[in-house]
Amino acid sequence: MTAAAPARPAGRLLARLRERALRLGLLPPRVTDATLPPEVARRLATFLEAGMHGAMGWLARTPEIRSDPSRLWPEARSALLTGISYAPPADPLPELAARDRGYISVYARNRDYHDLLKGRLKELAGLLAGATGEAVKVFVDTAPVMEKPLAQRAGLGWQGKHTNLVSRTHGSWLFLGVILTTAELPRDPGERDHCGSCRRCLDICPTGAFPAPYRLDARRCISYLTIEHPGPIPRALRPLLGNRIYGCDDCLAVCPWNKFAAAAREIGFAARPELVRPPLADLARLDDPGFRRLFAGSPIKRIGRDRFLRNVLVAIGNSGEPGLSGVVEERLVDPSPLVRGAAVWALGRLAEPSRFASARARFAPAETDPEVRSEWAAAHK
């Protein structure tokens, strides 16, 4: 995006950008270099070498570009960092107690933030391009750009021990957005770490996904397992997911800095009632058109019906509700092997031994998929 226009004094321009950002419901943008310090590249390399990115091969593809925006776009001179709050009106974690209901992460209870934030970033970037005649590019989670270290450098917040950006005013409930520009703008000071001796996020993680403070092993993170992981969820981790069927909020929700966060004003992030504590039995009966209807405009649509049902069946297996055995049995003949395999596991957890044995006698011999066959073989009862 470019536009020719006379340059204006940077101070006035930044004031206008901040004012427009506030009107768009965004945090006032802050400016930093379009580069990152070398330790960011080293830390990304350590993460990738240990395989902690799991099946997210795209994270490993161009690490030298990801860890240095100036390699992505050599002409870029400044980075503007902004964000938008999606803070819920109350602590969502008590919802985890309803075991026959699913828990959908707060960020995914309404519109896809990529679409919403990108549209507003473009508007802000248009103002910048129009006023300076310089080129601009906007990023929300879709390009190889490390948004959190850039945001810390710009002073929007700091990367907490849970690895996400924490803001002194908005706590942990923030989405981030980046504008790179060829314009040379005055820098804002960075933010320092305010975690102190706190370790609440590390201690609450249900799967022990933090090998050390500030380091996440994505392979153990429920957000990764329920959203990014393509195949069956590793057996040992399934019981630890509880009823989390899309993403996880535990480490964000316990952060003490959330007490300064007002509930998000953005109507596009207000929870749709049907996505708060949805009955697992209803979700397990979704066919493809039903799934698409329910999740139109939502980030959940991206993972597709089969992966979503895999998650729902794992949650049913964790529910301790033998009454859900019937709905699980319906999925033993699902066209998707991913769904059938998760159904076998759930039935093994819930059903009386005699009920499980008769289901196995009926369905296991005809099963042709090797993964599902191994689920039947591994289920004890």
Ligand code: B12
């Ligand atoms: C890949 C990814 C994931 C992966 C991996 C997460 C991760 N922590 O790496 C998975 C699928 C697990 C994930 C989950 C979530 N994600 Co995500 N994700 C991304 C993505 C695309 C890239 C992140 C990345 O570069 N990871 C690679 C690692 C190596 O980088 P890093 O996390 O910055 O790691 C740093 C630290 O480990 C640190 N470090 C390492 N060692 C040490 C040692 C010391 C002493 C110190 C001080 C630091 C330190 O340095 C590293 C480099 O900066 C970004 C968008 C983007 N393009 O940036 C969104 C992004 C980070 N996700 C986001 C969100 C909202 C989430 C979830 C909350 C969603 C949910 N509710 O389920 C969870 C949170 C889980 C968690 N605790 O991190 C937001 C976070 C906003 C914020 N406030 O920070 C982002 C920025 C998207 C956005 N545009 O808003 N995500």
Ligand code: SF4
């Ligand atoms: S999102 Fe959940 S599983 Fe992932 S690190 Fe945080 S608490 Fe652990």
Ligand code: SF4
């Ligand atoms: S919970 Fe505590 S340790 Fe974790 S990010 Fe928040 S302040 Fe830092």
